[in-house]
Amino acid sequence: MLRLWTSLMLLLLLGAAAAATAATTATTRGCQPSCGGVDIPYPFGIGAGCFRKGFEIECINVGPVLAGTSLRVLKLSLDPDESQVMLPIGWECYNASDPSDTYENWDYGETTMNNDGVYRISNTHNMLVVVGCNTMGFALSKPTKGSNYKYAYQTGCMSYCNNSASAQDGLCDGVGCCHVNIPPGLTDYYFNFHEYDHSAMMDYSPCDYAFLVDRNNYTFQRSDLKMNTHQIMPVWLDWAIRVNDSISEDILSCKQAAKTGQDACASAHSDCVNSTNGPGYNCKCSKGYEGNAYVDDGCISHGSGETVTLASDW
Numbered sequence: 441m442l443r444l445w446t447s448l449m450l451l452l453l454l455g456a457a458a459a460a461t462a463a464t465t466a467t468t469r470g471c472q473p474s475c476g477g478v479d480i481p482y483p484f485g486i487g488a489g490c491f492r493k494g495f496e497i498e499c500i501n502v503g504p505v506l507a508g509t510s511l512r513v514l515k516l517s518l519d520p521d522e523s524q525v526m527l528p529i530g531w532e533c534y535n536a537s538d539p540s541d542t543y544e545n546w547d548y549g550e551t552t553m554n555n556d557g558v559y560r561i562s563n564t565h566n567m568l569v570v571v572g573c574n575t576m577g578f579a580l581s582k583p584t585k586g587s588n589y590k591y592a593y594q595t596g597c598m599s600y601c602n603n604s605a606s607a608q609d610g611l612c613d614g615v616g617c618c619h620v621n622i623p624p625g626l627t628d629y630y631f632n633f634h635e636y637d638h639s640a641m642m643d644y645s646p647c648d649y650a651f652l653v654d655r656n657n658y659t660f661q662r663s664d665l666k667m668n669t670h671q672i673m674p675v676w677l678d679w680a681i682r683v684n685d686s687i688s689e690d691i692l693s694c695k696q697a698a699k700t701g702q703d704a705c706a707s708a709h710s711d712c713v714n715s716t717n718g719p720g721y722n723c724k725c726s727k728g729y730e731g732n733a734y735v736d737d738g739c740i741s742h743g744s745g746e747t748v749t750l751a752s753d754w
Contacts (some may be wrong), residue, residue, distance in 0.1 A: 468735065476503025479666040483681070483704065483734050484516050492704065492734075493683055494556030506553055514674060518732055521679055521715075521722045522562065526672040527551055529651035530577075531633025533669070534638045536646070547669065549651065550630035557682050557690070560717040565653045565676035569612065569619045570648070571640045571664050573601035576634040577650035581626050595620055596650075604644040607662050616645075617660040622652070623715045680720030692719040707731070707738040 447462035468482055471490035475497065485491030486499050496507035497516075504513040506525065515524040528548030553559060570577030578596035583589055597618035601607055607616025631650040638645065645665045653673040681697070681704045683690055694712035705712050705723035710733035713722050725731055725739035732738035 447521045462495065472499065473615075475499035478504050478513060478515065479520055480504065480516060481732055481734075492497060492681070493677075494558035502668065507552055508555070509551075511551070511553055512672070517662060518734070519724065522565075522678045523559070523679055524654070524674055525553070525677060527652060527675045529552075529649055529667070529669070529671050529673060530633075531647055531649045531669045532633055532635075533647040534635075534642065534748045536642060545669075548632060551628070553677075554627050558679050559677040559722075560624065560628065560679075561622065561652065561715065562676040562678045563622050563624040563626070565654055565656075566652050567619045568595065568597070568622055568650065569617065569653055569658060569660075570597050570599050571617050571660065571667065572599055572648035573607070573616060573645035573665065574636040574638060575599055575648040576636075577648060578632045578634075579622065579629050579652065581629055592754060593623060593626060595622065601641065604641070607660075607665065609661050610659055612660040616662065619655075627718075678715070678717040680715035680718065680722050682715075682718070682720035684696070690719070692720065694721045697721055705733050706736050707733045708710075709721065709739040709741075 453492060468485065468490055470487045471482075472480060474480055475486060476499070480486055480497055482490070483492035483495045484497050485495065486504075487498050492496065497504045500505045502512060505511055506513060512526040513523060514526065515522075517523070523593055528547070528549050528551065530547060532546035564689040568579045576596055576598040578594055580591045583592050597614070597620045599614060599616055599618045601616055611617070612619050629652065633648050633650065647666070647669070649664070649667050651671075651673045652675050654676055657674050681691060691697050691700070693714050694703070697712060703712055703721075703723075707725070709729045710728045711724050711726050713724050723733035725733050728742050729739040730742065731740045
């Protein structure tokens, strides 16, 4: 009898866990649930009718990418509301024949990923890193409409080296490498540099680099002073519902979404929560429920995993 009770309890718990997992990764009917080992939960989706506006994913031979780009997707999460993608670095390499004040190749890493405005670069997870000797690197954001300023945002830091042995593995404190926090609300970025004389360091620091990166996913190495210019870095994006599928009006808050009568929280037992990074909102399952609040019946009661005690006569 004890063995029967144990087996039934395990089956109930496993069934509840499977149901919760299925709800969390739920897609709309007939849509591809994953790509390259990455779950694609709605509002993300692959193919017509499978995604909400701004959340389209394409599945190609290397795995999922943000639609219309070559930006690889590593993770799509509903709670927290985050996506992890691989973004290119910015760089400039000095002219070996005249390294005093000129550079011959560059790429400022400008990235288009936000045509429908659903993404914000996470300020809590990411940092700006500048690598190089005698360089000042910047991250800049394009000006907002109607602004009199050249940039919506600009920040940076300076990295210096006395000699080829100055920079140390594991340290990013201004010698060979520096880093700085970024603000919330960034929708786009590109990089720029202030050039200094590289005549004495072309053999160990011929280029300058700047990139955004997950702050828990990068440790400076001296070899990075000659980093591959095709390097890509993992970056977290915060996402939210910021546009409406059927009307042109931007959705800036839960209150505004409620007025339209077309909020994205499709499941019963779900709640609207204002975005913490920029305008917009996200949908969460109510307390006591878990799963995907963006699909019908996506929020499942924790009660479905309750332990059931069977009566016995011993």
